[in-house]
Amino acid sequence: xxxxxxxxxxxxxxxxxDASTGRxxxxxxxxxxxxxxxxxHDAQGGVLDGAGPTIAGGMVYVSSGYxxxxxxxxxxxxxxxxDGR
Numbered sequence: 001x002x003x004x005x006x007x008x009x010x011x012x013x014x015x016x017x018d019a020s021t022g023r024x025x026x027x028x029x030x031x032x033x034x035x036x037x038x039x040x041h042d043a044q045g046g047v048l049d050g051a052g053p054t055i056a057g058g059m060v061y062v063s064s065g066y067x068x069x070x071x072x073x074x075x076x077x078x079x080x081x082x083d084g085r
Contacts (some may be wrong), residue, residue, distance in 0.1 A: 007059055008048025013079075014062055030064035030078060037076070045076040058082055 004025070005017045013030025030045035037043050045064025047070050053062040060080045 006053045006055075006062070008053070008062060008064070010047050010049055012046050012048060012064060014048060014053075014064070014080075028080070030062070030076070035076065035078070043076045045078060 002021045005019050006015070008014045008030075012029055014028045014030050016026040017023065018025050022052055034042040034044045042070065047066055048062065048064055050063055050066060053060050057059065057062075058081060061077060062080075063077050065075045
C-alpha cells in the first residue's frame with residue numbers, strides 16, 4: 001500500500017488516493033448498501049468522521065457510521081484487502 005493515502009468523508013465514502021497525484025484510485029460507499037457481518041447479520045455503515053483507517057497485515061480497517069452524526073444507528077468495522085477479498 002505504499003504510495004496510497006486512505007480517507008473517509010461525511011457521506012460515507014471511503015477512498016484510496018494516489019499519494020503523488022491526489023487522484024482517486026478506489027472508492028467504496030460504506031453507507032448505501034448493507035453488508036453481511038461475521039455474525040451473519042445485515043449491517044450498514046454511514047459517516048466516516050472518527051479516527052482514520054488502520055493498516056495492518058495487508059488489510060485496511062475502517063469504522064463507519066456514528067449514531068450521533070447520522071440518521072441511522074450502528075457502527076460497522078469494515079476490512080478491505082489489497083486484492084479485493
